[in-house]
Amino acid sequence: MAGQDPTLSTSHPFYDVARHGILQVAGDDRFGRCVVTFSCCRLPPSHELNHQRLLEYLKYTLDQYVENDYTIVYFHYGLNSRNKPSLSWLQSAYKEFDRKYKKNLKALYVVHPTSFIKVLWTIFKPLISHKFGKKVTYFSYLSELREHLQSDQLLIPPEVLRYDEKLRNLHKGLQPPPSKKPPPRPPLPTQQFGVSLQYLKDKNQGEIIPPVLRSTVSYLRERGLRTEGLFRRSASAQTVRQVQKLYDQGRPVNFDDYGDVHVPAVVLKTFLRELPQPLLTFEAYEQILGITSVESSLRVTRCRQIVQSLPEHNYAVLRYLMGFLHAVSRESIFNKMNSSNLACVFGLNLIWPSQGASSLSALVPLNLFTELLIEYYGKVFSTQEAPGSRAPDAPDAGEQGSPAPRQRARMDRP
Structure with a gap:
């Protein structure tokens, strides 16, 4: 079965739905938020899937993450007349996802949208708050999505990859030729992110604990231990990139300048996630x-x-x-x-x-x-x-x- 997970146990309470691989959790985005993906191409024909069970499985999975800031990536490709849920089901599903689920959902990325999505948006507009609507972003190509996420962490179905390549080939004549990527530069002597622990040790006089880890931990020990939701909340991606740049250039970082204890928390997670x-x-x-x-x-x-x-x-x-x-x-x-x-x-x-x-x-x-x-x-x-x-x-x-x-x-x- 496409998307079948070899580690999935038949004792899973939602094995009948989970075995299709419709839903996945794939690391963090560039803001430090957990990423959940939903792949329509994994939906079996409607007569083979109990959509009420699907809804319960969605809630069961999200319940593990809704206390944290999180992001949903919705891969629309593969939704068709055979596997498409009814509009009434979609409406009831939206109503069941109450404030508990919507509050910490920081972004909903819709990949490869079609006219069907626009029709849905028109139907649901009276139900959708302006605040929630601002969280929705449409991406026509995977390359646009990859600007926001760690692409190597995403579980993108092969069908979606092939469809994206087909789209790009169709529109190749309408777009300027891609510029050649320069060869990767060797890391700076002061580089802190994206390099091995051994590299950091060699460049920091044999120091075992990497400087980024030591400085963020020291700051959070002093200022963050009693901060509610520490490591659950996201931070400004621009600020995190700025801090990374300072570290990589060997310049001092003072987290007091940012006035947000979640910045060093996200920087710490980013450092771990970017290790080779x-x-x-x-x-x-x-x-x-x-x-x-x-x-x-x-x-x-x-x-x-x-x-x-x-x-x-x-x-x-x-x-x-x-x-x-x-x-x-x-x-x-x-x-x-x-x-x-x-x-x-x-x-x-x-x-x-x-x-x-x-x-x-x-x-x-x-x-x-x-x-x-x-x-x-x-x-x-x-x-x-x-x-x-x-x-x-x-x-x-x-x-x-x-x-x-x-x-x-x-x-x-x-």
Whole structure:
């Protein structure tokens, strides 16, 4: 089946809908917002899909992300008379997505719109608020979408890619010839984003913890631990790019100048997401996916084994970061960011496959693994449990505390 996810279990509560791959979650956009994609070409004929179940599955999936700022990418290609839901269903669906879903939806990108979309807009206009209407952006080509998103993280169906190429070929004569791209420049000696941990270490006098990570963590420890929704909110893309440029030029960054604690939070996530290889490494991806098959009482031990197998540099940086996120979770009564919420934000910024993007069902083990690292930080990164354990770079003061008492059991999460 097109879009079938090999990691999807038949025990999934919405397996009958999820198996089609209609909905996917694909990392963050350039504003630091989670991206959810909806692909019409994956919709089976209407008689093969219960549209009420589809609506319930949409809500079930979005419920995991609506507390954060998020973006939806709607791939319109593939909607036809055989699989098109009725207008009455669309109207009832729109009404069911109440303020809870609309409040933190920051952008709805419609790719390859047709006249059908314009007709729909006319029908729905009386129901759609002006504020919501401003969130909708239409893209005729994927190249326009890629200006707003990390294209390598998007799970774009092959059918959509072929259709986009066909459109571009049809309109090639109407457009100026594309300019030749200059060869990629070697990184600057002061480059901080998009370069390896080893490069950063070599260019920073052997410093293990990358400067961007240390400065953002230090600032957030001092000013952000009790900020409600820390890491959930987005920030101005222009401001984030400006900060990145300062770092890459080796110039000082003072986050007080921006008056927004969410700026360093998004910069931190951006730094992790732009590493050439994820902090948890490509090699550990399959091991991490297996965490849900481990008996619940042994999962922390398994997490410890996996992180112990990481390269020493990655281990040290991960330990430093998890120590900070553990400190954030200890203030969850103020910031509303417990280990589970933080895991939903950081899972895809710490690990992704070497080819393509993570599937929606892969998020369950990825987020669970991240949650265990944060909640059981003291046990996972303890140097006393195993003889000969390495002692990584010592984290900042206050990072080595034992885990805070759990508010509810998480070890038995499937």
